[in-house]
Amino acid sequence: MSDLLPDHLIDGYKSFLEKRLPGERQLFRELAQQGQHPKTMVIACCDSRTAPETLFDSAPGDIFVVRNVANLVPPYEPDGEYHSTSAALEFAVNSLKVEHVVVLGHGNCGGIHAALSPAVEPLSPGDFIGKWMSLLDPAVRAVGANELMTGRERQSALERIAIRYSIKNLRSFPFVAALEAEGKIAIHGAWVDISSGELWAMDPGSGDFSKMIDE
Template structure:
């Protein structure tokens, strides 16, 4: 609402973004201006790539209290990594992954799922509007069909409900897909790159980390 109690026109740049920017410029940017200047001049050198969901409630930079330049973040629906498939199609996640590994030379890749994921819900109920199988998200979530078949048999997720189970199984499948990328597999085998999985509970603020030895998710003590 503007001062006259009316909704601004739809083409009006959102006031909330302008207000947020001014707060950022006066606060965090001013406090860390030297850091921003150094990042602009020397470039970024993040140690970790985080592949997360585009859900507005699960923000990696906030969850990990990361400063500018500390983590390289790729976000998509349901934090999924497609398999290596250089087929001439457009692959935003694969391109960002390739850049992070080959150009930025990150040492860690984290796939982070989260609770109450809408993309996961779409995979469980593909006929639910507006996430129908005929649109983009329906095709994207088809990647999880093999994982859905594992819900009843998988006992490593530490969860009871199908929704949370699939959220966590999908993290493990994305890690498997990461290893289909030659640039990832080669560096992991050489001990120069580590792959990790995690799941964030929005309601409770809990972080669950995948133990590579047991393939189980364990909650991180606060």
């Protein structure tokens, strides 16, 4: 076992050097020299099962990705605190000039489960995850109070509500709202079923989700 990096990461890097890098060496050189110019930003969950680059079969430099617990976008609050997602959004929109922002949720999200089950250790209300997920408190109370829904239905519903919530918060950022009004940026919502690989996209008008491709 290596003391520097886990063995599986070293093995993966060796595979990258042998199989992928030779075919993309020129692309990496161009990206290093010319910088990145992605047209799309994806705000995704940090869940290890839902990598946007894999889902969209993207090459290096294609998409600008920020990942956090439950793919949430906080409201615009320039209060001097640390705002990683807000900073990434600002960079993507104002510096990289992305044309699309996609909020990508997924099934079986641990953050959403924690929001619906706040007493479950170690995801208690007093920890970092509990505080982060409190952004969804109004929706959590509404969904959690519906006794006609099963636990799985509540989970799925909140996963999609969280996407709509984040899109609403995206539009609270003045620079995003201004560019969207000018038709220079488009905002999208999507949800992926990690068990089947099905991708569902949100209708910008109704907020409903529909499967993108029928196999």
